[in-house]
Amino acid sequence: MEPESLYNLLQAPRPAEEELPQGEKKKFLPPASRKDPKFEELQKVLMEWINAQLLPEHIVVRSLEEDVFDGLILHHLFQKLAGTKLDVEEIALTAMSQRRKLEVVLEATNRCLQVEQPKWSVDAIFNKDLLATLHLLLALAKRFQADLPLPPNVQVEVITMESTKSGLKSEKSVEQLTECSADKDRAAKDVFDELFSLAPEKVGAVKEAIVTFVNQKVERLGLSVQNLDAQFADGVILLLLIGQLEGFFLHLKEFYLTPNSPAEMLHNVTLALELLKDEGLLDYPVSPEDIVNKDSKSTLRVLYSLFCKHKLKDGPDRGPRGPPS
Secondary structure, X not given: OOHHHHHHHHHOOOOOHHHOOOOOEEEEOOHHHHOOHHHHHHHHHHHHHXXXXXXXXXXXXXXXXXXXXXXXHHHHHHHHHHOOOOOOOOOXXXXXXXXXXXXXXXXXXXXXXXXXXXXXXXXXXXXXXXXXXXXXXXXXXXXXXXOOOOOXXXXXXXXXXXXXXXXXXXXXXXXXXXXXXXXXXXXXXXXHHHHHHHOHHHHHHHHXXXXXXXXXXXXXXXXXXXXXXXXXXXXXXXXXXXXXXXXXOOOHHHOOOOOOOHHHHHHHHXXXXXXXXXXXXOOOOOOHHHHHOOOHHHXXXXXXXXXXXXXXXXXXXXXXXXXXX
16 A cells, blocks of 8 residues: 555544444545545535525535535525425424435435436435535536536545444545546537538528527617627627517616626626526536637527527528528
8 A cells, every 4th residue: 555545544534333333334535635626626616606506695605515414505506506496494403404404405406316326315415425415516517507617527536434344444446526528528519519510611501590580589679680709799689689589678787788898798698698597498508708709609509599499489481490410
């Protein structure tokens, strides 16, 4: 055994044998794993995501290990993400009521995620198992926030302790938390990736069809789109288009009608993407920064999500059924 691994093993919390029933196993994170920069960055990204989601409710998470176990954070987060209401007490003060609340929340979460063998459990979460908590939050992010910028290929060394007749035994293993970049890229291919790589000569025809569709919708506002990439970069026409098609009334206080900086443009585009996600229209992850930076593929993905839904209402003569193959 390498000296560093031996040190990690010795430093790992060792449960008393009576705390770990014979035949049962428990995982521990050694200090070196906890201090891994990518592991710390993963926790930071997830905490910032949760805090952004729960900002209107004035809930702040400072530690995934210490703040998530009692079900309160998971309760509010799941309700916000899934757009549903859980029949569970709002405040649970005793350990018994906290565990009962956690059971209700995880039952609803597991049904929504449809995971056959979840890497978390009521016992693990309630006992502040950081690995189980991370697996749960990552599953929620994958389901509801696919464009969350998670650090790729995060893996940590864990130590599994097992209680046997002869005493405690331990073994090391590596646990994968996020996909490596290559796997993510391969999984992320969609029709527009194929269009741009296999039939770039047809991109112009797709743009023309979508611009025609957009102009039919925004002409009543006195607007006209000529350059698909440039004119959607500030998010203004995109927000107005979504409002027209989806029946939203956007108060002028909610967005910048004449954005004067990249930050204001980013605010507009981010709001537009959130509206599309709320309506279940944006399945493919799109970065708002890409829209602001006039990325053709990202802009087409966003507009095509609206095109697919609303062209059917206007009849088949309004435009093609999809991008040319």
